[in-house]
Amino acid sequence: MYESHFGFSGPPFQLSPDPGFYFDSRGHNHALAYLKFGVYQGEGFIVVTGEIGAGKTTLVRTLIDSLQSQDVVAAQVVSTQLESGDLLRSIITAFGIALRGAGKADMIASIEAFLTSLALSGRRALLLVDEAQNLPAAAVEELRMLSNFQLGNRALLQSFLVGQPELRQVLQSDSMEQFRQRVIASCHLGPLEEAETRAYVEHRLQRVGWTGRPSFAEESFARIHHHTRGVPRRINLLCNRLLLGAYLGGQDAIELTDVDAVAIDFMREMGGAHTPAVSAAAPVLTQEVPATALAPVARSAWTGHADVVRLRTDSVVSVHKPIVCLVDTPMAYLKALALAQSLSEDAGLPPLVLVNPGTQGAVTPGGGLTERLRQPALEVHLGATQGRYAECAAVAQTRFDALLVELSPRAVLALGEGDTLLACCMVAAKSDIPLLRLEADVIGEAGAQGMNSELLDRLVQVFYVGSIPSHYALQRKGVPADRVRGVGHLLDNVLHLLRPHAVPARTTLQRVGADGLGDTGYAVVTAQYCADADGSEAQFAAQVKTVCMLSTAVPLVWPVKHHTQLAMRNRDLQKLLAKARVAVVPQASYLEVLGLLESAQAAVLGADMHLSGEVQSMNVPAMCIAPVEAITPEMVTGSSIRLVRHPNQALKELQGLLSQQRDDEDRGLYWDGGAAQRIASHLKSWLRRHGSSPQAPSAEYSEMVTP
Template identity: 50%
Template sequence: MYESHFGFSGAPFQLNPDPSFYFDSRGHASALAYLRFGVYQGEGFIVVTGDIGAGKTTLVRTLLGGLDRQQVVAAQVVSTQLESGDLLRAICTAFGIAPAGKTKAELIASLEAFLTAVAASGRRALLVVDEAQNLSLEAIEELRMLSNFQLEHHALLQSFLVGQPELRKLLESRAMEQFRQRVIASCHLGPLDVVETRAYVEHRLRRVGWQDRPSFDDAAFEEIHRWTGGIPRRINLLCNRLLLGAYLGNSDEVSATLVMQTAREMRGEVGETTLVAAVSKPAAAESGAGDDPLPALPAEAVRELHVAGVSLQRPIVCLVDSPASYMKACAFASESARQPELPAVVTFNGGLQADVRLPGELAEVLPRPALDVHLQARGERFGPRATQVLAAFDQLLLELQPAAVMAIGSNDDVLACSLAAHKAGVPVVRAEAGRRSGDPFGADSNAILLDRLATALYTNELSTHYTLYREGIPADRVHCFGNLMLNLLHLAVPAAAEAEATLQRETAAARGLKPQDGYVLVTLQFEPESTRVEVLSDLVSGFVAMPPDLRVIWPMQDETRSALERVGLGRWIKNSKIDALSGLGYLERLGLLQRANCLLAGGDADLAEEARALGVPVVRLVAAGHPAEFGEAGAVHEVQRALALVGEAAARTRPRQEEAGYWDGGPAARMAEHLSAWLWQEDAAIHPQASLRS
């Protein structure tokens, strides 16, 4: 569409690999040199890895296109989710061999006869296996056995394995020792840097006759790299849309603003809240079968790059385990970016990406860390999960060499990673130290161990100092800076929806409610099949019996509605002072919380920490045996007791909230300032010739 408008001879950013568009970056040039060396050797295996979209297939096709067909007979296998027998058939098909039979022995005999004939004619056979990370160990072993075919003293078959980084992990296994001895060279394709990204874009444009129309300003190239992470396929996707956008907008210029707008539109179209990109070491090649591969996280791990163009060497790694802890890491990252002496902030989550996902609206409000790493570990058994998490985190320590690790969460993954950092000599900082629920053998066990591991402990309030003192933590390691939730609220509250606007969305919610009227906000939720009828009945009837001037606002999930309908209480909700609202997002519920007289929460403590930071009284109705939070006097197990506490809290005058004009940066600023000075001292003591400030 836009090609003729700009005078191009073709599409410059097509996704299909095309050797005519091959770009000779440092990494690709090195990899191509190793491949050509391998062809010259005519034996063994060469392993080429790279992230999705890094240009592996284009590289291989460039190599194959430059081969002398009179000397080399080349074949390529792409579909590798095959067992060893199926792989043999695929290889025969790729070489154009008609097998003499269907058994494995007959397939091998047909292939050996073909390879012998090729060698007898003075040519060599080359097999390229693409997407090799999908091969089973048995299939790789089959390839190794094929490398044993010889005519006199010359190998009949040479193989190149091309795949994603997890291929290296596969080849590290003990069962692959014999195979690794046959690898004569290996190389890895990393992303392009900022300068190479610009050269890549201009190279592809010139291939189709670009005459600086449309023009790209310097900042546009920086934004392209920032949004794509230097991955060629992502660059192609974004630049294709940029040219289309310039054409539709009748513009002859691609600006940084257009890049940002287009990238955000594309991100929303595919349902991403962040740019997902792999961050690798600079492209490097290693020769020799005994070389160790580059560190790589497991294939299922996800890396979300939010801030490109910053150094990710020696960052501060924040360990998170929940949306709340991740939000606090975002708040800390926002303030630490103001400290020129502090490195970038990276978060590590041992669980699923969804376990720490921000509420949708906050993704546009909160500044993000430079990089998020989600291991995607599954399973609840401590032993197997800890092994997986520790192996991945150890690789992250090797790759990033963090200046410090900050434990914001406290689950088993956070504990395991903190221990690994401590053993590796990396300083461990403990946020929210000293918080206890009163169960030292249950919920508190991880918190106690984390506090003992930490080199520096940051507490939310002075009362926790005594807890740490009783447990033998030296006072000079403990610093009271406040709750990171205050920073989060400073960022989120200005974007929160007005309570009146939210209530006006439904007629029932707006009836008779004046701006000065108070209400109880309820975030307690129930499961339809597991909730006792008397609990629901006592709760609803208690709400109805509250004073006439005190309403109940209940953002209700579908499961809770179903539970109430199941026991016949749905009509009570519709015809009483209880206003049940549906489909509210985080910022809408935060707006309601600001005006509430009291919050009634459940076991998940939804909005409880935000309420305490805002000075809103909190009551939690929790199941018997459910641990309370540190210093939480309002956690009860009986409905009547919970309702009594709600009534008392709603009758009290709320403390005055902090004025935004007096905001001093809050706990995160104090933490960042201390961490900047403390890390410099630690680093200078260990590396006097190369500190963080050098």
């Protein structure tokens, strides 16, 4: 979200291990030297331990990346209580070994044949066993036996055991004497020192092209170290939230007070004195609650199923057989919170569990928005990071499947259509769990997202839509009318909850030196620069000229994202805008934008349709200026937004909008902020009937749409 805003080439504080971000602290340098020595020996075991989030996996992957790939074949196994037979099968899968039979002897023979063939070709095998503290003694003994494989006097397999400090205790037991004799190198990763914490933060920022924006106050690094105790993953979590908060708050500097404020938020969420670590193997309950709050699901049952688990402090409820809501964007997250509030107000409905297939930072909007909405009883972040589809989908599906087994949900609601969300929906469908789609409005998308939407529709049993045209569009696609439910838009619920907290327009205009603009009335421009479009810079320059022309009818306020501001600067368009009556508002927060729209006479949208939902929900007269090839009529069908194909028509259209009397009572059919309540009401009756065909809602729909 904030990467392009600050000019980064990628996320600097992602949680997934990446050798490209390896930081050579004193402890890591010492450990890497030990590991290189161990690899040079070419045999036995190398043991790496450290606290959760200390950087163990990154260290080992950095070592493996430094080896000659033509000489070494490396494979990784993640241990989650694997028995010896399971471990052998995992090793076979990890190396891609052709299995000669199903028995244990066949598996061992297949592994030995594979290792021998590598040795004969001048290569050797390295096995990385992650979360090795979970290995039972029988599995460790199996690894020791595999280390006996030799070709002449040359060992065929070398293994790395990576785990938490408990691994050392496991290996110190009397039964591990023979294993300990095979350990040729071991190291333990501790936390970073205070000076190293600063160097670590700056190192990761510089890896993505940081040029000092945002800046960090000198004393902020010491406070980051204090709150994170120098643990790299905790630093990543805190700094990711700091950057997101700076982006949403329109700040170019991170001060000491910002660090403390974010850390306090974490403390409240996590229920501890410091920002806790997050592990794929051991999720964090971010609030301390009575053990009965999770009954009949034990806390230990969550191990390995998520990166982060957040449980609301006052939520002493059973999470067995809940409703699961899948989200994958910050706006979907906010909508799910609004829905969770309505569901929690109805004692006849199960609690809502919010599940995000990705990382927590990818969907948590920050900027004070979530503080205005009631948190769900439980939210789970599965931790599937961005990358190749197959890898991300596999992580999401594996963890979501385990979560479904533990929760036994009554239904799964899909709010989004991203790759990993679709992957989770497929798991739900295969598990015979009813799948219902929220915000199922058809907007004519193409490409990968359009394909995801088509695939998702084949799995869904009930479609919740926001408008009558969307209802008809689904029918034209072959969806039976009794599976479509008109409820309105969840964005209306979100805006009802957030608008009382919107920043007054006058305050925002004062910030950019346009104090008097609000006295005479203004229109808001929402268009943003799109770098992916063909001829994008030329198109954007033409768009700016059109905006300047429109300013002859009314002063314009243009809140812009960072990449749009850069495009203006690169094309030297700021002078043109300054001469016209256009007040550019850089880095406007969401609450500032809502305040501007609240008092606007009209809105001018671009082909990206940015803020189109907010404009319609707030009943702002609006038009969309887009070239013929950039937008289709279907994208604005059923909306109050007027489509303008040619710039020379724009001024006349805007003048027509300004002549309209803005009446907040003149809303769309479902504007009342009640979409969440209607969904809750329908869910209650639908779940009661579940097991037989859902009652055809077309009659109920007719009642709702009757004037």
